Amino acid sequence: MSAVPSAQLLRVRRRLGDRFGDIFLYGLTAAAAAAAGALLVAIAWKVFDVARPAISKFGFGFLTHQGWDVARNQFGALDFIWGTAITSLVALAIAAPVSIAIGLYLSELAPRGARTVIASLVELLAAIPSVVLGLWGILVLGPFVGQDLEPWLHRHLGFIPLFSGSPENSGILVAILVLTIMIIPISSSICRELFLGVPDELEHGALALGATRWEMVRGVILPYTRSGVSAALILGFGRAIGEAIAVTQVIGAGHGIHWSLFVTGDTLASRVAEQYQGAAGLQLASLVYLAAILLVFSLIVNLVALAITRRFSYQRAGAT
Amino acid sequence: MAADAGRYSLTLSPRTRRRKLVNLFMQALATLAALSAVAVLVLVIVSVAQRAFGALTWDFFTKTAATFGESGGGVANALVGTIVLVVVAAVMAIPVGILVAVYISEFAPPRIATATKLVLDVLNGLPSIIIGIFVFGLLVLGSGQAAWKGSFALAIIMLPLIARATQEVLALVPSTLREGALGLGASRWRTVVGVVLPTSIGGILTGTVLAVARAAGETAPLLFTTSIAANVVTWDPRQPVLSIPVDIFALSESPDPADHARAWALGFVLIAFVLVISLGARLLLVRHQKKLEG
Numbered sequence: 001m002s003a004v005p006s007a008q009l010l011r012v013r014r015r016l017g018d019r020f021g022d023i024f025l026y027g028l029t030a031a032a033a034a035a036a037g038a039l040l041v042a043i044a045w046k047v048f049d050v051a052r053p054a055i056s057k058f059g060f061g062f063l064t065h066q067g068w069d070v071a072r073n074q075f076g077a078l079d080f081i082w083g084t085a086i087t088s089l090v091a092l093a094i095a096a097p098v099s100i101a102i103g104l105y106l107s108e109l110a111p112r113g114a115r116t117v118i119a120s121l122v123e124l125l126a127a128i129p130s131v132v133l134g135l136w137g138i139l140v141l142g143p144f145v146g147q148d149l150e151p152w153l154h155r156h157l158g159f160i161p162l163f164s165g166s167p168e169n170s171g172i173l174v175a176i177l178v179l180t181i182m183i184i185p186i187s188s189s190i191c192r193e194l195f196l197g198v199p200d201e202l203e204h205g206a207l208a209l210g211a212t213r214w215e216m217v218r219g220v221i222l223p224y225t226r227s228g229v230s231a232a233l234i235l236g237f238g239r240a241i242g243e244a245i246a247v248t249q250v251i252g253a254g255h256g257i258h259w260s261l262f263v264t265g266d267t268l269a270s271r272v273a274e275q276y277q278g279a280a281g282l283q284l285a286s287l288v289y290l291a292a293i294l295l296v297f298s299l300i301v302n303l304v305a306l307a308i309t310r311r312f313s314y315q316r317a318g319a320t
Numbered sequence: 321m322a323a324d325a326g327r328y329s330l331t332l333s334p335r336t337r338r339r340k341l342v343n344l345f346m347q348a349l350a351t352l353a354a355l356s357a358v359a360v361l362v363l364v365i366v367s368v369a370q371r372a373f374g375a376l377t378w379d380f381f382t383k384t385a386a387t388f389g390e391s392g393g394g395v396a397n398a399l400v401g402t403i404v405l406v407v408v409a410a411v412m413a414i415p416v417g418i419l420v421a422v423y424i425s426e427f428a429p430p431r432i433a434t435a436t437k438l439v440l441d442v443l444n445g446l447p448s449i450i451i452g453i454f455v456f457g458l459l460v461l462g463s464g465q466a467a468w469k470g471s472f473a474l475a476i477i478m479l480p481l482i483a484r485a486t487q488e489v490l491a492l493v494p495s496t497l498r499e500g501a502l503g504l505g506a507s508r509w510r511t512v513v514g515v516v517l518p519t520s521i522g523g524i525l526t527g528t529v530l531a532v533a534r535a536a537g538e539t540a541p542l543l544f545t546t547s548i549a550a551n552v553v554t555w556d557p558r559q560p561v562l563s564i565p566v567d568i569f570a571l572s573e574s575p576d577p578a579d580h581a582r583a584w585a586l587g588f589v590l591i592a593f594v595l596v597i598s599l600g601a602r603l604l605l606v607r608h609q610k611k612l613e614g
Contacts, residue, residue: 018507025509029423032416033436036479040439043446043454043476050457101353109350118354120602125361127598129537131565132368132587135572139580140367181360188357212343235445242447245539245565249572269449269540276456276544291453295446302445306438 044295051292054285062289068255068271075286077268077293082257084267084294087172087247088240091179096233099184103191103229104217119192126185134249137178142169142250145177150262165260170252173261175270178246183236190232194225231308238301242294244269268294365591372588375581384551395586397553401561404467405546406536408557409474414528416475417482418517424483425490426512437487444480449540451476456544465546465560473541478531485527489520489608522608526601533597537590539565564590 005013048055054062058075065076106119150167157163198221206216222229247270254264266274268290279287332340383394420440424433455473459466493516501511517524542563547570549560564586571583 018510021509022507025422025512026427029419029427032419033423033428033432035416036420036436036443036483037439039476039479040443042458043450046454046457047450050453050461098353098357101350102357105350105354109347110354118358120599121361122354122357124595124598125357127533127537127594128361128364129539129565129590129594131537131539131568131572132591133364135568135583135587136364136367138572139371139584184357212339214343214346215339217346238445242449244447244449245569249569269447272449272453273540273543277547288453288457291450295450298445298447298450299442302442305445306441 044299047288047292047295051285051288053282054289055292057282058286058289062286063293066257070283073282075283075289077290079255079257080266080268080271080290081293083172083251083265084241084269084297086261087175087179087251087265087267088237090261091176091183091240092233092237094176094180095183095187095236098180099187099191099233099236100222100229102184102188103195104221106188106192107195108213108217108221119189122185123189124185125181126189130182130243130246131249133178133181134246137174137246137250138170141177142174145169145171145174149173154262161259162261165258165262167262168252168264170250171254171262171264172251174250175247175265175267176261178250179240179243182243182246183233183240186239187232187236190235191225191229194228194232195221198224227308227312231305231312234301234305234308238298238305241267241301242269242298244273248273268297365595368584368587368591371581371584375585376588380582380585384553395564395567395582397549397551398562398564398567398586399589400553400555401467401546401549401563402536402565404555404557404561405471405474405542405563406532408468408471409478409535410528410532412471412475413478413482413531417479417528417531418486418524420479420483421486421490422512422517424487426508426516437484440480440483443476444484447540448477448538449543452541452544455541460545465548467546467557467559467561470542470546470561470563471557473545474535474538477538477541478535481531481534482524482528485530486520486524489523489527490516492523493519522604526605526608529597529601529604533594533601536597537565537594539569542566543569 054075058065062075062077063081064078065074066078067074067076068079069075102122106115106122110118146167146169150163150173153163154165154167202220202224203216206220207213211219244267247267251266251270252264253266253270253274255266256263258265272287272291272294275283275287377394380394381399382396384397385395420436424436428436451473455469455476459469459472497515497519498511501515502508506514543566546560546563547566549562554561568583568586568590571579571586574580
């Protein structure tokens with residue numbers, strides 16, 4: 001017997017190694033994927049678990065109860081559900097037309113050389129950390145809103161309940177503007193990609209028939225991308241309802257349900273971020289209950305957006 | 321003659337004129353929208369840079385916060401804290417993210433691949449404060465804060481970003497490369513480790529770097545997991561550490577203008593880091609794509 005193993009032995013050993021390597025890599029990657037799924041389940045379970053004392057004490061009544069009284073241990077979520085709804089919905093209402101317009105500009109209008117530059121600048125807006133945007137919101141945007149924008153709105157549009165009340169440097173309106181700035185880069189970059197995906201034949205056909213660019217947009221591009229655009233906007237909305245930090249910085253920790261946009265308020269996420277420190281017992285559980293409500297909302301919003309995108313891409317795949 | 325001139329006139333009819341005006345108006349609005357988004361970006365960056373300028377001294381980077389009554393002081397502990405948090409988070413998230421991506425693109429049956437992608441997208445859509453609450457409930461409640469717990473929260477935020485980005489570049493690897501390797505008798509795992517992953521390393525790097533940039537700016541997950549820390553510089557992930565975003569958050573709510581100045585300076589450091597990294601990653605991606613196509 002020589003010290004050199006025979007070719008046969010080497011081949012067997014190599015085959016065994018490959019066999020083992022294949023199974024090992026498969027097992028490792030599958031375990032990682034399973035862990036990601038388990039993580040999602042664990043997150044939902046743990047949030048509801050920590051909130052359990054509040055859930056068993058208040059039940060679903062928590063959703064419709066107003067007020068947050070730490071001294072008497074009486075907690076309700078309605079103020080914050082309202083705050084989340086009004087800030088995110090109004091921000092979406094402002095961001096939607098702007099995002100679509102930016103998407104159209106970047107896909108149809110912008111000069112070729114400037115396209116990628118402007119597109120990456122708009123996307124960089126999304127890269128600004130929310131805490132920095134919040135800092136800017138308190139110290140720059142807030143004073144502008146309180147001293148210039150709100151008095152102006154009040155003077156000219158004060159008959160609308162949204163613009164009634166006295167101007168403040170922090171409050172719902174500042175939060176809305178900050179959220180708008182956060183939604184726009186997300187939605188507009190998805191819109192741009194959708195608009196770029198519209199087949200050239202369709203666009204050229206409309207233009208050849210004598211349509212102006214705007215008529216082509218209204219008649220071809222927007223109908224063709226309708227569901228995708230709505231998914232893009234819903235994703236932006238999902239980002240808005242979950243934003244905690246920047247909103248906490250600018251919204252002013254208020255109470256109650258008001259139609260006025262000038263008053264201070266709170267959203268689900270911002271109330272949690274404000275009060276977690278020093279909270280214990282039922283107050284902590286109630287804060288986490290707020291987070292659980294937010295979790296359910298954002299799951300629904302995200303799943304709806306994903307479902308629309310999926311249907312949209314199937315349709316497209318079928319059409320070609 | 322006069323009638324003919326009217327019929328074949330080259331001047332626009334009122335209706336056409338109106339259509340052209342509407343078109344022009346809409347184009348102007350779209351241009352305005354894009355310009356205002358860029359203007360907001362410039363406005364934020366300029367106002368941060370302007371206010372940060374005076375506070376960016378040598379002491380700012382090398383000293384910890386001044387104790388009550390003293391002036392001066394810096395944010396060295398927050399800077400080091402962010403480095404510790406992000407590095408530990410990256411060590412946790414990168415291998416898992418790449419493994420999940422390899423599973424989706426190389427091994428999973430189509431249905432399970434779709435389901436895994438859905439899980440990643442849902443994870444990515446979760447508000448970061450929910451992640452913070454989860455880690456708080458899982459690790460902090462009862463045993464206290466620590467840097468590694470904050471890193472774990474950041475890793476959960478990075479995981480879907482890295483996995484999705486990696487999976488998308490793996491899908492771009494030409495199947496001829498895989499077939500070539502398998503045809504030469506290489507086993508599955510040798511193909512993945514020796515051919516597929518090296519081909520897509522550029523794209524994987526880009527996704528990872530973008531995820532790091534995103535994690536470095538996150539505040540909410542850290543509030544619950546590592547926000548109350550001693551005023552010293554520590555590299556130990558078992559201790560709670562302060563971080564740049566949490567420090568900005570705390571300083572921004574203070575009424576003291578000196579604190580605001582420090583918040584602006586920290587904000588500048590954070591923005592500069594995040595923007596440089598995102599731009600660099602984007603350039604890297606463009607180069608990588610050109611190489612794959614060329």
